[in-house]
Amino acid sequence: MSTFKRLKDKEKSAARVIVSVLRRGFQATVHGLAGLVKLGRQKLTIMLVPHSEKRILNIQISIFGLAGIFIVLIGATVFLSWSALNYSSVAAKLAGKTSNLQETRDDLDLTRDHVNRLINAARQFQASLDSTFNNLGLSSSSPQADSGSGDLAGFFELDQSGAGNLRELSELDRVTAWLEQSVRPLAELETILSSQGDILTEIPNIWPIRAGLGHITMYYGQNENPIFGSWYMHKGIDISTFRSGDPIVTTADGKVVDVAYDNGLGNHVIVEHKYGFITRYAHMSAFNVQKGDIVRQGQVIGFIGNTGLSTGAHLHYEVHLGTATIDPLRFINSRPNQTAGLNN
Structure with a gap:
């Protein structure tokens, strides 16, 4: 029991010590706060003395008020400093945006110039294409506007009430639509030109000497025979290059039906073509084909010579053409400058 009693006494003694310390600490805190409040309530007098006879201005303010003013001033200084730094950053960003905006405007002006050039080129192309279509009896490729105007100039009429840059985008869309609508007529034109190209190679229509060499020394029709001196019907044209050996080419696609020598024509080649055409090449020095060969327009079939009469x-x-002879110049599309010379 004595041990238990001693423990109880120690607990009571410790509790009294703790309570006493807490009480003294609380009292000290209360006294400190009271002293601080008392100090803060003390008045300070600020005297403003003018350099004239005006009355002196006395301003009384407590320490708490003065501390509050300092806190407000410090806060205002910090806020203004932060605002200034933030403004500098925003100003730098705005300067960069302004530079980018100017570059964008320059690019837009350049794009407008290219769009205008494209529109003008499209108008010229449309006019040329429509003329070609009309000549070939094809329908025009120009889209029909609501106003009833069928040409591209009306189709590309600028909408002055449009919203700025959207007009250029609208014009690009219209150019694209017109080009898409031109695909079908262009395909028809390609078909026609392809078929006409085949026809052109099947009709004797090119100069019969390679590279356009030579000049005509005797034309088709009534001429004086250079050997006998009598008038006769010259059934072709004579072409001279003033030398032997220049290549002779077939003037259309066809088949070689004769390669032979004749006392009058000398070495000669006859080529049969489509649509009833036949061409004859005479006085050759040598042949470059055989009977039965399939030849293409422009292919070398022999060489200029002086054989025969x-x-x-x-x-x-x-x-x-059939059984009749025709003036070859009616079919030749291009030939060198012709100068009549001595008849051969």
């Missing part, structure tokens, strides 16, 4: 190296060229 001839007064000099030249090519005698004839075009037949």
